Amino acid sequence: MNALIHRFRPLGALLLLVLLLIAPGAGLVNGYWSRTIMLIAILSLLVSGLNVVLGYAGELAMGQVALYAVGAYVAGYLGVAFGVTNVLVALAAATLAAVVVGLITGIPGLRLGGWSLAMVTFFLVTLVPNLVDIFADFTGGTLGMGTAVPTLFGMEIVGDRLYWLIILVVVGWFAVARNLLLSRHGNMFLVLRQSPILASVLGVSVYRLRLLVYVVGAIPAALAGALFSMLDGFIAPDTFTFALALSVLAASVVGGATSVYGAIAGAVVMQLGQQTFTQFQTWQLVIYGAFLLIAGIAFNRGLAGLAQDGLAAARRRGWLPTLPPASAAAAPVDDEPAARLEPLRGVLLRTEGLSKSFGGNRALDDVSIEARPGEVTALIGPNGSGKTTLLNLICGLYQPSGGRLFLGDEQIGGQPPYRIARHGVARTFQTPLIPKNMTTLAFVATGRYVTHKVGILPAILRLPKFRRGYAADDEQAMALLRLVGIGDVAGRQVDALALGTRRLVEVARSLASGARVFCFDEVGSGLDASDIAVLEQAIGMIREAGGTVILVEHNFPLVLKLADRIHVLSQGRLLASGTPAQIQADRRVLAEYTGAADGGDDGAAESVTDLEASEGPAVPKGAK
Numbered sequence: 001m002n003a004l005i006h007r008f009r010p011l012g013a014l015l016l017l018v019l020l021l022i023a024p025g026a027g028l029v030n031g032y033w034s035r036t037i038m039l040i041a042i043l044s045l046l047v048s049g050l051n052v053v054l055g056y057a058g059e060l061a062m063g064q065v066a067l068y069a070v071g072a073y074v075a076g077y078l079g080v081a082f083g084v085t086n087v088l089v090a091l092a093a094a095t096l097a098a099v100v101v102g103l104i105t106g107i108p109g110l111r112l113g114g115w116s117l118a119m120v121t122f123f124l125v126t127l128v129p130n131l132v133d134i135f136a137d138f139t140g141g142t143l144g145m146g147t148a149v150p151t152l153f154g155m156e157i158v159g160d161r162l163y164w165l166i167i168l169v170v171v172g173w174f175a176v177a178r179n180l181l182l183s184r185h186g187n188m189f190l191v192l193r194q195s196p197i198l199a200s201v202l203g204v205s206v207y208r209l210r211l212l213v214y215v216v217g218a219i220p221a222a223l224a225g226a227l228f229s230m231l232d233g234f235i236a237p238d239t240f241t242f243a244l245a246l247s248v249l250a251a252s253v254v255g256g257a258t259s260v261y262g263a264i265a266g267a268v269v270m271q272l273g274q275q276t277f278t279q280f281q282t283w284q285l286v287i288y289g290a291f292l293l294i295a296g297i298a299f300n301r302g303l304a305g306l307a308q309d310g311l312a313a314a315r316r317r318g319w320l321p322t323l324p325p326a327s328a329a330a331a332p333v334d335d336e337p338a339a340r341l342e343p344l345r346g347v348l349l350r351t352e353g354l355s356k357s358f359g360g361n362r363a364l365d366d367v368s369i370e371a372r373p374g375e376v377t378a379l380i381g382p383n384g385s386g387k388t389t390l391l392n393l394i395c396g397l398y399q400p401s402g403g404r405l406f407l408g409d410e411q412i413g414g415q416p417p418y419r420i421a422r423h424g425v426a427r428t429f430q431t432p433l434i435p436k437n438m439t440t441l442a443f444v445a446t447g448r449y450v451t452h453k454v455g456i457l458p459a460i461l462r463l464p465k466f467r468r469g470y471a472a473d474d475e476q477a478m479a480l481l482r483l484v485g486i487g488d489v490a491g492r493q494v495d496a497l498a499l500g501t502r503r504l505v506e507v508a509r510s511l512a513s514g515a516r517v518f519c520f521d522e523v524g525s526g527l528d529a530s531d532i533a534v535l536e537q538a539i540g541m542i543r544e545a546g547g548t549v550i551l552v553e554h555n556f557p558l559v560l561k562l563a564d565r566i567h568v569l570s571q572g573r574l575l576a577s578g579t580p581a582q583i584q585a586d587r588r589v590l591a592e593y594t595g596a597a598d599g600g601d602d603g604a605a606e607s608v609t610d611l612e613a614s615e616g617p618a619v620p621k622g623a624k
């Protein structure tokens with residue numbers, strides 16, 4: 001039954017599309033409703049563009065309405081000034097204009113960072129009437145501009161034909177958006193939304209990805225504008241108002257910004273609301289504000305989120321058949337033998353006099369260490385001694401104030417994090433960075449985004465290259481989850497997992513990139529004894545496979561078991577380096593941990609192991 005439903009889903013969608021297309025011709029809807037459907041379709045294009053930018057990549061870009069105007073005027077002007085009325089040319093020109101305007105506004109907006117994009121796009125919307133006025137010779141100014149009748153190969157595209165065109169363009173866009181967002185690219189957009197830091201340590205240039213998302217989101221807005229100019233046959237600046245920008249934002253939030261089809265739900269609510277209530281014009285800003293507040297507080301995943309929750313509840317109760325696993329690889333097969341790691345091309349990592357200051361605080365001072373391939377190098381020290389700062393310098397998240405960082409013979413210190421990640425440096429975080437709305441399997445596969453590239457076009461067109469890449473992503477991610485002993489959580493939402501499990505997920509994610517150097521930041525904390533045993537085994541495997549492991553850890557028994565070499569930091573300086581046996585016997589280290597002036601002659605503890613035998617964290621002299 002289940003398989004049958006899924007097999008016939010595309011057929012159902014096709015039937016729905018055919019029904020929608022024949023509705024006006026077959027008399028199922030009158031002229032009023034066919035215009036309403038076209039307006040909803042156009043609005044859903046606008047909202048969908050915002051969903052891509054805001055819902056997926058987390059960028060508040062208010063400029064959809066300005067891009068809507070660009071699409072409308074470009075399509076309109078082509079017809080009026082050059083007699084180019086072919087709808088395909090008009091739509092292509094609108095798309096091109098969206099890309100150009102997207103780049104012109106996106107580059108400065110995103111380069112400056114922070115709220116700049118929101119500000120730039122906000123001003124873009126408020127500028128539209130002025131620009132239309134300034135270029136009145138081309139746009140007709142405030143009086144507006146009549147547009148030519150659209151054509152296709154000599155045929156006038158009016159009435160039912162225009163209705164079909166609008167429906168087909170909107171369906172086409174949603175197919176593109178679906179294929180893009182429900183792919184490894186969409187998953188990376190979600191990672192970016194949750195944490196640009198995480199995206200950058202996965203090897204992604206945050207700036208370029210943001211620009212890409214912003215430009216992609218601009219395209220449906222311009223297409224909507226072109227279609228609107230064909231529908232109304234007239235364009236005037238009072239269509240492209242700030243109130244419309246707010247209504248698009250409200251529709252995005254109400255429909256559910258992180259849902260592909262939420263845009264349609266949001267557009268339906270907004271358009272029907274507008275048409276149903278006569279007082280709407282007067283009250284529109286208040287109504288949009290109220291919509292945003294209610295949607296933000298009561299159902300922050302929008303109508304689409306409510307629908308998804310309802311469907312999930314119905315499946316749990318057995319009222320609906322359950323979904324098949326995301327992929328064949330995701331089906332839990334717990335009795336399968338754990339995967340083995342392929343050989344890793346570990347490399348020597350070396351710091352030379354590395355320093356980092358935050359204002360007057362010298363967090364790291366002249367630290368020189370080595371981490372060798374096929375070894376586990378542990379960094380220990382009390383809280384605030386500079387361990388995480390050192391990892392952040394190694395990964396490029398901090399710029400060094402002094403000193404150098406070598407990977408093999410190459411000096412990589414000071415490079416941006418995404419470049420360092422591309423050299424093969426992977427990282428986990430003290431507080432795991434985990435995106436929302438993603439399965440554990442998909443999250444682990446994001447580790448392969450840069451190293452096993454599949455372009456956007458193969459993803460949108462679902463080409464064999466995309467399918468092969470997708471299958472390999474799933475298979476590898478599943479094997480790695482099994483390796484760290486959590487294959488059973490592959491299909492679960494990764495942000496719903498317990499802290500200890502998230503740490504293991506991060507280890508699997510770092511392995512997915514095929515990295516050469518692994519920086520594990522307190523990866524053992526919060527894990528129970530059985531998880532620690534699995535972690536120990538996984539780190540042992542990375543070492544055996546030849547990887548370079550840098551382990552920041554407070555769990556001293558774990559450090560003693562795993563480390564080949566230990567570096568002890570104290571107040572940002574390197575206090576001692578040596579084998580576990582040497583560090584255990586080092587009285588300076590004991591003194592640092594106990595606070596005793598001369599290494600613990602009070603007889604309370606004879607070695608660091610005595611202090612840490614209970615697996616408790618190293619108690620700091622000065623807690624962070």
Ligand SMILES: Nc1ncnc2c1ncn2[C@@H]1O[C@H](COP(=O)(O)OP(=O)(O)OP(=O)(O)O)[C@@H](O)[C@H]1O
Nearest residue numbers: 358361363381382383384385386387388389390624
């Ligand atoms: N972004 C920052 N801005 C200002 N000070 C910072 C920053 N990051 C770290 N520090 C300071 O640098 C010092 C070292 O901090 P760091 O987090 O590296 O220590 P740690 O050894 O990792 O501690 P813990 O074991 O608690 O994680 C601390 O004094 C901390 O306050």
